[in-house]
Amino acid sequence: MTVGNPTENTGAERPAKAMGRGEGISDSRGFDWRDPWRLGKRIKHILPRSLLGRALLIMVMPLILVQIITAWVFYDRHFDYITDNLARALASEIAVVTEHLLREEDPAKRQEIFNLHGNLLWMKLSFKQHETLPPDHATRKGYMVRKLRRALNRRVSFNVSIDSEQAGQNVVVFVQMLDGVLRAEIHRERLFNSTSDLFVIWMVGSSILFFGVATMFMRNQVRPIRRLARAAERFGKGRDTPSFTPEGATEVRQAAAAFIQMRDRIRRQMRQRTEMLAGVSHDLRTPLTRMKLSLALIGDGPELKELRSDLVEMERMIEGYLAFARGEGSEAxxxxxxxxxxxxxxxxxxxxxxxxxxxxxxxxxxxxxxxxxxxxxxxxxxxxxxxxxxxxxxxxxxxxxxxxxxxxxxxxxxxxxxxxxxxxxxxxxxxxxxxxxxxxxxxxxxxxxxxxxxxxxxxxxxxxxxxxxxxxxxxxxxxx
Missing domain, CATH: 3.30.565.10 (Histidine kinase-like ATPase, C-terminal domain)
Known part of the structure; x- marks a missing residue:
């Protein structure tokens, strides 16, 4: 009989690596979104598995939907309406300036018009004679630029171009007049409604705050469930759980109380079984001992050999039965x-x-x-x-x-x-x-x-x- 070298790392056979949840279901032809069974499997694979994750998802999904609907209503109604009014007002002001320029050809008079309208309308005006309309530099087709272009085309009877790239925070509008080009430089604030920024900041900030509070609250609610799971796992491994007490929501407390009752019943049954078998051991061993003594006094005849063998077998069976039923339940x-x-x-x-x-x-x-x-x-x-x-x-x-x-x-x-x-x-x-x-x-x-x-x-x-x-x-x- 030989004992192998403990340092030899042959090891217990390892089971084959289990296939993951998502393995084995992919199709070489690609995922068919029209297949409801496959779609359900894919969604189930993506969804969180923990109670905390699913609870947060239940709270976050309605919040996201409400924010999407609110943002759509805001941008479709309020923001679009305000931006359109700002663009039309600015286009009307530029149209007024062009009308005044058509009536005044004297450069001095035109400068007075520029000074007057520039101070009142918050725009910087200039005019270059015998110039042609520069190319359009509004390469970033922003929402406000599109609104302004549409408003200018409706209210100004001359060709226009917009430069929203080279003027920094300003937007420059060029108008091709009969004898030159009118240049109007406007700050972006004239076209932008700050309410939209405040709305986005408030919406995102409140969502983050709500998500943080919800996470803290749900974590406190899930903690008793995790404690119950750990206690059940320890008890399933035969280890004691003396510090476990019910806490949390009513349903969690009910489950914890049921676990404690189950644990106490199992311990009580094990203790009763051990105590009962202690008496059984005494009751069974006593007559077996008397029978063995009686056989020893009778002698060693060949007819008694089989009877002695049966007694030894009965004693071994009783010892095995007591060991099985006792189960070492009282051992720490x-x-x-x-x-x-x-x-x-x-x-x-x-x-x-x-x-x-x-x-x-x-x-x-x-x-x-x-x-x-x-x-x-x-x-x-x-x-x-x-x-x-x-x-x-x-x-x-x-x-x-x-x-x-x-x-x-x-x-x-x-x-x-x-x-x-x-x-x-x-x-x-x-x-x-x-x-x-x-x-x-x-x-x-x-x-x-x-x-x-x-x-x-x-x-x-x-x-x-x-x-x-x-x-x-x-x-x-x-x-x-």
Whole structure:
């Protein structure tokens, strides 16, 4: 019997990487938005999965819709109306200036007109004789420029061009007169309504403030649910949750109170089972002891050999049944290295099977992981699994490693194995296989039952598979 080098990193077999939610559904022809099933899958894949994210989405989506509708109404009604009036007013003022220029040809009179209108209308006017209309430099076809161009074309009877690029914060309007070009430079504020900026700032600012307050509120509401989930997870792993108390909304408090009642009922049932079996142990062992003493006084006749064997078998069955029913429920959980515990079990198994020839045991421990365990319960589980593998197989391989949030123990043997349709039945109490395993090797039919009961009390599980060695593979998973 040999023990492998712990430093050899062969490891427990890793399961194939699971396909993601979005993998395997793409079509080489592209996504068909007309397919309602695919559309629903795509939307479900995009939506947040947490309660906090979905609650915020429920609050944010109506807010976004309201803002879109409000912005559309504002820009379609108020902003469009105000901007159109500003553009028409400016175009009318330029049209008045052009009419005055047509009536006055004296340069001095025209300068007076420029000074008068420039001071009253907040625009800088100039006139260049014998000039032609410059090209249009309004390359950024802004909303205000389009409004101004439309208004100028309606009210000014001359050709016009607009320069909104080269004048900085100003807009320059050129009007082709009969004897030259009129130049009117206007500040952008004449065409822009500051209400729109205030509206956008108020809308975005209030939305951010609302989203921040909603996030803080929803986080406080989700926190009790997360505490309940952590408490249920700890209790499922067999760990105590003494500090858990109901808090939060009424529905969350009801769920927390139901969890506490369930936890107390389970603990009470485990305690009652342990207390009851303590009395059963005394009641059953006493008559067995008297029967063994009576047989010892009678003698060692060959007719009594089978009776003594039956008594030994009955005693072993009672011990196994009590171990299964007790489940080490009263044992406290302590940080324990599963690798060290496995090494102790292997050493003990080697001593017990020292006289058996042809048995080979290969052990590889990838990583020493410490986790909360009921040491005696887990030790009994490992003893049952290792002894079971060595009982039915000549070559046994044990691999202990870590897979994400779990510690995985894989035990392979080259024995007769177990048919796939019966791999769940062997976990039933007192269930025995008469064909796949040798019935003459003994056993009470409780080894795998006790092992799974112990592992599940730690939040893990034990499953049986086909082994590459030709026999049975036992895969044990315990959350860290």
């Amino acid at each position: 959980m302590r940080p324990t290295s599963l690798g060290d515990l496995l090494s102790e079990v292997v050493e003990q198994t080697q001593r017990e099977l020292a006289n058996q020839q042809g048995k080979t045991l290969d052990v590889h421990i990838e990583e020493q992981v410490s986790l909360p365990l009921r040491r005696n319960s887990m030790r009994r589980c490992l003893q049952n699994l290792v002894s079971n593998a060595l009982r039915y197989g000549d070559n046994v391989s044990i691999r202990l490693g870590r897979e994400g949030p779990h510690v995985v123990l894989v035990i392979d043997d080259d024995g007769p194995g177990i048919p796939e349709e019966m791999r769940e039945d062997v976990f039933k109490p007192f269930f025995r296989l008469d064909t796949s395993r040798n019935p003459e090797t003994g056993g009470t039919g409780l080894g795998l039952t006790i092992a799974r009961d112990a592992v599940r009390s730690h939040g893990g599980d034990v499953r049986l598979e086909a082994s590459p060695l030709g026999g049975l593979r036992v895969r044990l998973r315990v959350p860290v």
